[in-house]
Amino acid sequence: MVEPHSADSQELLRQQTTLARFGELALRSDDLDAILTEACRLAGEALGTDLAKVVELQPDGRTLKVRAGVGWRPGVVGTAAIMAEDDTSEGYALKTGEPMVSPNIATETRFRYAPFLIEAGAKAVANVIIIGTKDRPPFGILQVDSLKPREFTQGDTIFLRGYANLIAAAAAVARLRAIEEVRAEEARQRALLETQVAERTEALGRSNAQLDAFAYTISHDLRAPLRAMEGFARILLDDFAEPLGEKGERYAARIVAAAERMERLINDLLAYSRLQRHKAEPRIVDLGRTARRIAIETRAELGDAVEIALEPSMPLVLAEPGVLGQVITNLVANAAKFCRRGAIAQIRLHTEIRGDRVRLWVEDDGIGIALEHQSRIFDVFERLHGQDVYPGTGIGLAIVKRGVECMAGTSGVESGLNEGSRFWIELPAAGNDGAWTEQAPS
Ligand code: ADP
Numbered sequence: 001m002v003e004p005h006s007a008d009s010q011e012l013l014r015q016q017t018t019l020a021r022f023g024e025l026a027l028r029s030d031d032l033d034a035i036l037t038e039a040c041r042l043a044g045e046a047l048g049t050d051l052a053k054v055v056e057l058q059p060d061g062r063t064l065k066v067r068a069g070v071g072w073r074p075g076v077v078g079t080a081a082i083m084a085e086d087d088t089s090e091g092y093a094l095k096t097g098e099p100m101v102s103p104n105i106a107t108e109t110r111f112r113y114a115p116f117l118i119e120a121g122a123k124a125v126a127n128v129i130i131i132g133t134k135d136r137p138p139f140g141i142l143q144v145d146s147l148k149p150r151e152f153t154q155g156d157t158i159f160l161r162g163y164a165n166l167i168a169a170a171a172a173v174a175r176l177r178a179i180e181e182v183r184a185e186e187a188r189q190r191a192l193l194e195t196q197v198a199e200r201t202e203a204l205g206r207s208n209a210q211l212d213a214f215a216y217t218i219s220h221d222l223r224a225p226l227r228a229m230e231g232f233a234r235i236l237l238d239d240f241a242e243p244l245g246e247k248g249e250r251y252a253a254r255i256v257a258a259a260e261r262m263e264r265l266i267n268d269l270l271a272y273s274r275l276q277r278h279k280a281e282p283r284i285v286d287l288g289r290t291a292r293r294i295a296i297e298t299r300a301e302l303g304d305a306v307e308i309a310l311e312p313s314m315p316l317v318l319a320e321p322g323v324l325g326q327v328i329t330n331l332v333a334n335a336a337k338f339c340r341r342g343a344i345a346q347i348r349l350h351t352e353i354r355g356d357r358v359r360l361w362v363e364d365d366g367i368g369i370a371l372e373h374q375s376r377i378f379d380v381f382e383r384l385h386g387q388d389v390y391p392g393t394g395i396g397l398a399i400v401k402r403g404v405e406c407m408a409g410t411s412g413v414e415s416g417l418n419e420g421s422r423f424w425i426e427l428p429a430a431g432n433d434g435a436w437t438e439q440a441p442s
Contacts, residue, residue: 008155015159018046023166032174036068039167043144044070047156051122051145054130054167055082055090057138064090064140071145072120082114089113090141093127097138099157100127104149117145126152128160133172142167208277215273218266226266230259261391268395271326272380275399280320280406284430287360288314290321291349294328298336304344306336311350315358316430319407324427327403327411328362330396331423335364337390338421357409359426369415378411400425 022042026035036054044052053069053076064082066072072080084091089100089111102108102125105118113125122145130139142164152160233255241249288311295308317324332347339345345364352359369377369384376382378401383394404411404425415421 012155015046015155018042019159019162019166022163026166026170026173030174030177032171033068035170035174036167037070039142039163039170040068040070043142043160043163046159047126047144047152049124049126049144049146049150051120051147053077053143053145054140055143056140057084057094061137067140076116076120080114080116082117087112089125089127090143093129093141094138097129097131099129099161101125101152101157103151106149120145121147123148124150124152126157126160128157128164130164130168130171132168133175139168139171211273212277215270219270222266223263226259226262230256230263233259261387265393265395268393268399272395272399272402275323275402275406278323278406280323280408282318282320282407282428284316285319285321285324286314287317287319287324287351287358290325290328291360294325294332295349297329298332302336305339306345306347308332309346309348314351314360315353317358318428318430319409323403323407327400327425328360330400331362331425334396335362335366335421335423337392339364339366353429354426356429357426358429359424361422361424363420363422365420368417368419368421369413370417371415374413374415377413 022039025038029035040052040054044050051069051071053072054067055064056067057064058081062084064084066077066080066082069077082088082090084094086092086095087110089102092111093100100111102111102113105113105123105125113122117125124146126144127141129141132138142160144160233252236244236252237249237256244252291310291314295310298306298308328349332349335347336345343365345366348361348363350361350363352361373384377384378397380398381394382397383390383392400423401411404427407427409425409427411423411425413421413423
C-alpha cells in the first residue's frame with residue numbers, strides 16, 4: 001500500500017518537480033532572458049512567494065541590476081538596481097556566498113532594503129547567490145520576495161540553492177553560446193570583407209586593363225597624326241620657306257616645337273602609366289656603376305653646362321636596373337635643368353648607409369624649392385615654373401616616386417628657395433656591409 005504524502009514531503013516533491021521542469025527548459029531554450037524569467041516564475045510558485053527576481057552583477061562588482069523578474073510593476077525589470085553595500089542582504093550574500101534570509105523586513109536590524117522593494121510591499125526576502133563559472137565573479141543573486149512576513153525553512157534555502165546552481169549553468173551556457181555567436185559574426189564579417197576585397201581587386205584589374213588600352217591608344221593612335229603634323233610642318237620649313245615668308249616660317253617652327261613637346265608628354269605619360277602597373281623584380285644592382293653611366297651620358301649631352309661629382313665607391317642595392325636607371329636619370333636631369341641662370345650646374349651624387357637601407361643623394365646648387373612646394377612636386381603635372389623658363393612635362397618626379405615605391409623604397413627632398421636641392425632615394429641594401437663596388441674611373 002502506498003503511504004499518503006505528508007505536507008512536508010508534498011512540498012519537497014513540488015520543489016523537486018520545479019527543479020526538473022526548469023532543468024529541461026534551460027537545456028532546450030537559448031534565450032537567457034526567457035530562462036531567467038521562467039526561473040523566477042517557477043521559484044515563486046514553488047515557494048509560494050508573490051515576487052521573484054534575478055539581479056545580475058555588473059562589471060563594477062557592486063551594482064546588481066534587475067535582469068528578470070515576476071510580479072513587479074512595469075519599470076523595475078531591466079531598470080532597477082541595488083547597490084551591494086555591506087549593510088544590504090545582497091552585499092552580505094555576495095561577500096559570504098551564503099543564502100541570506102529576512103523573515104520580516106519591518107523588524108530587520110541587520111540590513112536595509114532597496115526602496116523599490118519596500119514600495120512593492122515586500123515583507124520577507126530570501127537571497128541565494130548564482131555562482132559564476134571558474135575564476136569568474138558570481139552571475140548575480142536569485143531573490144524571492146514575499147508580500148507577507150514568513151519563515152524560509154532550511155529545505156527552502158537548499159531548494160533555492162540548487163535552483164540557483166541550475167541558473168548559473170544556464171547563464172554559463174548562454175555566455176558560451178554568445179561567444180560562439182560573437183566568433184561566428186566575426187567569421188561572417190571577415191568573409192564579407194574578403195569578398196569585397198576580391199571584388200575591388202577585380203574592379204581594379206578591370207580599370208587597369210582599361211588604362212592599358214588607353215595608354216595603347218595614346219601611343220599608337222595619337223602618335224601617328226602627331227608625327228604627320230610634325231613631318232608636314234618640317235616639309236613646309238624645308239621646301240616651302242620662300243612662299244611661307246618669315247611669319248609663315250615662324251608659325252611652322254612653332255608647330256614643330258609644339259609637336260615635339262607633345263611627343264615628350266606622351267612618352268612620359270606612357271612611362272608613368274607603365275610604372276603604375278609595374279611589378280618590380282629587384283635584384284642586386286651596382287649603384288656605383290649605374291650612377292657612373294648616367295653621369296657619362298649627362299656630360300655627353302650637356303657638355304660644359306654641368307659638373308658631376310661622384311662618390312668613388314657606392315654600396316650594392318636591391319633594385320630593378322631599368323627602373324633605377326630611369327629614376328636616377330630623372331633626378332640628375334632635374335639637377336642639371338634647375339640651375340641658376342648662366343651658372344654651371346654643380347651636381348653631387350653620394351650615398352649613406354641607414355640600417356639595412358642605402359640612401360642615394362642627388363644634390364645640386366640650383367634654384368632650390370620652397371618648403372611649401374616640396375611635397376606636391378612629386379605628383380603628376382605639378383610644376384613650379386612656366387615652360388618658357390624651365391621646360392618640362394611635370395611627370396619626372398612622379399616617375400621617381402612611383403619607380404622607387406615599386407622597388408620597396410622611398411624618396412624625398414631637402415631644399416629651400418635659392419639654396420640648391422638635395423633629392424634622395426632610399427632602397428634596400430644588398431649583400432654584406434663590405435659589399436662595395438669597385439673604384440669609379442676618374
Ligand atoms: P619637370 O622637370 O618636367 O617640370 P618634374 O616632375 O621632374 O617635372 O619636377 C616637378 C617640378 O619640381 C619642376 O617643375 C620643378 O619646379 C621642381 N623641381 C624638380 N627638381 C628640381 C630641382 N633639382 N631643383 C629645383 N626644382 C626642382
